[in-house]
Amino acid sequence: MTAVQELQKYQVVVGMEVHAQLLTRTKMFCRCSTDYQGAPPNTHTCPTCLGLPGAMPVINRAAVEATIKTGLALNCRIAETAVFARKNYHYPDLPKGYQISQYELPLCVDGWIEVDLPDGSSKRIRIRRAHLEEDTGKNVHDGGYTLVDLNRAGMPLLEIVTEADITSPEEAYAFLTKLRTILRYLGVNSGDMEKGAMRCEPNISVRTAEQAARGEYGTKVEVKNLNSFRSVRSAIAYEQIRQARVLEDGGSVKQVNMGWDENAQRTVLQRSKESSEDYRYFPEPDLPPLVVMQPWIDAIRATLPELPDVRRARYEANWGVRRIDADILTSEIQVAEFFEQAVAAYATTVGTGDDKPQRVANWITGELFRLIYAAGDAQDLRQLADLPIRPAQLAALLRLVDEKTINLNTAKKVLEMMAEKGEDPDVIVERQGWALVSDTSVIDAAIQAILDANPDELNRFRSGEEKVFGFFMGQTMRATKGQGDPQMVKQRLQDLLKGE
Numbered sequence: 001m002t003a004v005q006e007l008q009k010y011q012v013v014v015g016m017e018v019h020a021q022l023l024t025r026t027k028m029f030c031r032c033s034t035d036y037q038g039a040p041p042n043t044h045t046c047p048t049c050l051g052l053p054g055a056m057p058v059i060n061r062a063a064v065e066a067t068i069k070t071g072l073a074l075n076c077r078i079a080e081t082a083v084f085a086r087k088n089y090h091y092p093d094l095p096k097g098y099q100i101s102q103y104e105l106p107l108c109v110d111g112w113i114e115v116d117l118p119d120g121s122s123k124r125i126r127i128r129r130a131h132l133e134e135d136t137g138k139n140v141h142d143g144g145y146t147l148v149d150l151n152r153a154g155m156p157l158l159e160i161v162t163e164a165d166i167t168s169p170e171e172a173y174a175f176l177t178k179l180r181t182i183l184r185y186l187g188v189n190s191g192d193m194e195k196g197a198m199r200c201e202p203n204i205s206v207r208t209a210e211q212a213a214r215g216e217y218g219t220k221v222e223v224k225n226l227n228s229f230r231s232v233r234s235a236i237a238y239e240q241i242r243q244a245r246v247l248e249d250g251g252s253v254k255q256v257n258m259g260w261d262e263n264a265q266r267t268v269l270q271r272s273k274e275s276s277e278d279y280r281y282f283p284e285p286d287l288p289p290l291v292v293m294q295p296w297i298d299a300i301r302a303t304l305p306e307l308p309d310v311r312r313a314r315y316e317a318n319w320g321v322r323r324i325d326a327d328i329l330t331s332e333i334q335v336a337e338f339f340e341q342a343v344a345a346y347a348t349t350v351g352t353g354d355d356k357p358q359r360v361a362n363w364i365t366g367e368l369f370r371l372i373y374a375a376g377d378a379q380d381l382r383q384l385a386d387l388p389i390r391p392a393q394l395a396a397l398l399r400l401v402d403e404k405t406i407n408l409n410t411a412k413k414v415l416e417m418m419a420e421k422g423e424d425p426d427v428i429v430e431r432q433g434w435a436l437v438s439d440t441s442v443i444d445a446a447i448q449a450i451l452d453a454n455p456d457e458l459n460r461f462r463s464g465e466e467k468v469f470g471f472f473m474g475q476t477m478r479a480t481k482g483q484g485d486p487q488m489v490k491q492r493l494q495d496l497l498k499g500e
């Protein structure tokens with residue numbers, strides 16, 4: 001057995017904590033604007049989010065609704081009563097000396113999401129809780145000084161915590177991808193990790209099969225400040241091996257916080273971890289318990305969009321779209337909406353056996369995605385909504401192909417021009433003179449001129465040399481500048497060569 005195989009007897013177990021900034025207009029407990037990205041430091045602040053004495057918090061209703069909406073989409077039970085609690089600790093970016101969070105009575109509990117794995121199987125990852133809290137400010141280290149910017153302080157933050165159900169780096173990656181898709185569908189979070197709008201902290205431990213059989217877990221290590229799903233995956237893979245080596249060498253894993261060094265591709269020690277008692281949680285005296293009535297939950301449930309799994313199943317079952325395409329079309333809500341609108345405009349009657357939805361899918365995942373990839377450095381499929389091409393225009397383009405007004409190659413050129421200014425395809429075809437010639441009198445005249453100019457070839461063909469047909473076909477297509485409808489040219493050529 002190799003060293004790595006030896007270590008693989010240790011199973012990795014991961015519980016994920018995700019912090020997602022909610023897309024509300026104002027902060028969690030005050031009326032400061034949340035639109036602080038790029039603003040000068042400390043310009044989006046007020047006595048409440050600065051933590052000045054006597055300032056009182058007021059609960060942001062939109063943040064509570066976004067949390068309930070997310071809880072419902074994650075199949076959680078919504079608590080009848082949720083209680084805000086103070087989490088006490090001292091840090092320069094936390095002016096009050098405590099963070100308002102939820103502890104014993106969170107808003108959402110006991111949910112799950114179905115995660116699609118690379119091998120085609122799926123797995124249910126349980127959600128332990130999802131609760132509301134406020135974000136901290138930011139420390140900026142600058143030339144020997146540390147400056148504090150409190151624009152972010154008090155931003156509404158949704159914390160989602162899973163059970164320790166994740167058992168591989170790939171599962172973690174798939175879970176985060178699915179969660180981000182759902183949050184974006186709901187419109188509650190941008191999912192932009194590079195802007196810190198979504199932050200992931202895996203709790204990673206390893207255990208042997210014997211420990212697993214006894215229901216035991218190893219000591220967990222929390223990795224902080226990961227800024228991409230890829231680095232989450234790498235950090236888990238790294239910790240799995242590191243912890244297994246420590247145990248193989250007879251040591252014990254310490255409960256610590258680690259950071260991730262992207263350049264070195266390894267975890268690095270941060271500080272020893274506080275246990276939850278260190279935070280001395282207690283109910284927030286300045287806020288009443290949050291009482292959630294069933295009619296409110298029902299009203300929020302009614303605003304839920306059709307979620308990705310349901311959409312994907314519908315594309316497959318009702319429209320015959322291939323699984324691989326249905327997957328990618330539902331990966332961002334902007335793409336799914338574009339697809340559905342294009343199908344609606346293109347296929348007025350979609351029945352079984354109609355391949356129109358699949359053809360629309362092919363054009364989106366092929367040509368349109370190629371345009372997006374060519375335009376931007378980041379491969380963000382949401383950019384489909386930024387292209388000047390509207391779904392109905394794509395449908396119009398496909399109809400031009402169906403009606404044999406243009407061929408496929410021309411259609412691809414037309415699409416590229418549509419992407420520039422959003423012109424209608426028929427306008428472009430007209431202006432460029434790209435319509436296929438399917439007028440038989442035009443084609444016949446072209447063929448006759450070629451037959452007259454090439455009497456030798458005509459004689460060879462008529463005396464049985466059939467391969468000369470290709471010569472005439474090529475000449476005719478050239479004479480019609482490639483815009484002769486090939487089927488029709490072939491048919492007319494066959495007739496005229498026979499002398500009909």
Ligand SMILES: [Zn+2]
Nearest residue numbers: 030032046049
């Ligand atoms: Zn404020």
